[in-house]
Amino acid sequence: MTHVNQDINYAGKCIRCGLCMSVCPVYQITLEESDVARGKMALLEWQQNHNHITKSSRFKESISRCLLCGACANICPNQVTTKDCIQTVRQSIGSNVKEKIVMSSINTFSKQSRSGQIFRKSSSILQKCVGKKIQEQSGLKLRFPLSSIRGRKYIPEIHPVSFTSQYTFKEQSSPLKIMYFTGCGANYVFNQTAQALTEILRKMNQTLIAPENQLCCGLPFYAAGDNQKAEMLAKKNIDIINKISPDLILTTCASCGAQIHQWQKLLKNDPDYQSRAVTIANLHKDATAFVLEKKYIRKIFSSQNKTIQENIWYHHPCHMRWGQTQLPIPKEMFSPFDRVNVVYSDNQCCGNGGKFQISHFNLSMKIFDRRMDLFRQQKIDHVLTSCTGCQLQFLEGLLQNDLSVSVMHPLAWLYQLIKLYY
């Protein structure tokens, strides 16, 4: 009789079965082993066996060609967390020059300090000066990129004044003390998302606290392998959150949400911060999920709406598709609208992957384009997705395809309708 020995766990060892090839967005474009999880695991194990770390450019390239979408870990029969291995290796091999420049701009950009303000202000002014020379196309403000990155059509319009610096709340009327962790996206670029959430919550008789001094969640740095920076940001954020001691923390960006859950792993060498990070992760909830949970949509659209006729493309961000922050697709949100047709079939990473889109722009666009055949058939009016990275990717990708479609957070879409009717 054979017994399963529960004490021994051989999980985590890649057996090269190849199942990851069936889901890897990068491999499915390039069809090369060095791009898929088992190839990367083979490279890492090889180096481990021979006890040396190659820093050859080809090896670095292979390591950089991962979206960290997590699709491979989700399907892996042996629970190999390639995503975490890649992150660790990125730590030890560092970034190339182009990536360094981008990372340091993100760094400055997300600072609350004076240098951050100056940076944002100046990029906004520069955008306006240079951007004006370019005609507006397809209804979306086309800003000519100031960076050296060629082929790009979309550059986000940066608000010199962040959302949190404008936001004030007067009275604390709600029973729940809710903190809004805006993330850089809603704070500096997609202000409409932040406004939508605050307004919707106001209507639900809930007030939000959105501290101005909150910082970047740290994911861009973590993904690039800069753990030091990511740890620093996590600690500062934890301090800020603890000062407020909220009952609930809401995010409107799936990636920020996922990073909040990552803090505890990141801070494992600091037991004090780690335990605080665990508590904070337990307080976290996605804003859309919160609104749905409170049955607010049913309250406000109590009868079926037959007038709004729209085609929606819903993209579920990877950070909501699996992992600790896994959430079901918010189909409930669209149920009051009889004539809103939602396409849910977009089930692969959009190709953004943060730094990935910067270092591998063409590849990233090819990954994005996999959905375009279906997209074009549908006459889509809005793309809805609750992740800053995905939103940016759709804005860029759709422009590359000469399509003019609005891209927004599901709550921003909802708020538009609420404004229209109430």
Added chain:
Amino acid sequence: MLRLYSTKTPDEHFLKRGAYFQIIPKEVFIKSIHSKVISTSLNKETISRLRSISRKTLTTETDRQCYAYDATNMQYMPDAIVFPDNEEQVSQILKLANEKEFPVVPRGAGSGLTGGALAVKGGLVVVMTRMNQILNIDMDNLVADVQPGVVTGLFHQRVQHLGFFYPPDPSSSAYSTLGGNVAECAGGPSAVKYGVTRDYVLGLNVVIPGGAIIQTGVRTAKGVVGYDLTRLITGSEGTLGIITQITLKLLPKPKYTQTLTVFYPSMHDAAKNVSEIIRQGLIPKTIEYLDHAAIACMPADLPGGIPSEAKAMLIIEIDGIPEQIDTECLQIMDLAHQYQAISIRKAENAAESNAIWQARKAISPALYKYAPDKINEDIVVPRSLIPDFVDKVDELRHATGLTMITFGHAGDGNIHFTVMLDKNDANTKKKADLVIESIFDYTLSLGGTLSGEHGIGISKSAYLEKEINPQTLTLMRQIKKAFDPKGILNPGKIFPGDIS
């Protein structure tokens, strides 16, 4: 050494800064590493000529490491990798290889289980994944023309969408390629009713060493003109030529399928039940069986649950028109009762049968919870003799104390016999080798065969002479020589003694 795996979760391994490269001792992973470069044949000049044939030619160490393995998890470093885009390029590559005499190893998705895609003598790996177009689906004659790099699962989806059915469905179908399936003659669970890849290959375009492009077979249901080279090349494991186009036969899609799960108090009852089902003229699409060790790898939330006293399980799937399915279902359930079934359950909907098949496909990888290494043999015995085989396995299990699991396609007698072990434990390894040897001998004594669907490759070449007599083997070598006089194509595979 094992403790290193057991005490930490993978996350802990990898998240510790910089610790990745020190934690696991190197002996654990090393299988067999041949990093020797045969620079004499694949020198700079040859590489640049390869580049002029296909721009996608890779030679960096990183790329070579990534094409050193397949699903056997053994490692042999190739010297270069090339990705041809068309038949003409494949022809030029083989012409050059014949001229310069370097080994050429054709490769699809690298998901084979006997080492068919491993560059055991170095040389050039020819990756066919870029030739991945479905060229034509003839809806009137139910024939499809495809390139070898088409992923089997995507082909399934495409033909199903058109109302057709391509039955071969190896466990790896979500990522394996049709070219690889043909080269290895892949099988799958539906072989009992629908046969294997071989039964669906009507014709092939093949480039043989020297660069000649041959066309074999027909596009019709019948055809007896000349020798049947199609059947010869199907399952030849890339030793005779590189497949560049495949003509496949399709079937109309069966209207309905019904999945049944049946549990038995002993393997014996289950095995006897299988023989009886077929003897009575009921041919289900699939009869899969699992022994108690494999059942332990099924998820607890399997639809209908798993009875605690179950020692064997059958998954039976019937397809056809509804009335016929209902009658057959009743007959099968009746028979199962006669063979002491503990529980019999019809899947209530598509989601349930999906969950059952997911659980079945997950067994093979899930076996790693028993031990870090796996020896997997896919022997076939005549269906009626499965009970004898099961007894033999029990006997060996008692005698050696090794962890042995049997599961597989009971309907066609194809059994996945698996030993889980730690290969670093020399004593266990030796015992396992002896067990495999006696399993093979016993299989042949029952009138069975050594491999049903995985092929010989390098994993089983040492045992080939057990099954094939010297005269036949000599003829096979002569055939190989006729196709490949210089022995450049996938050297070291199938034939015993060639690998040294």
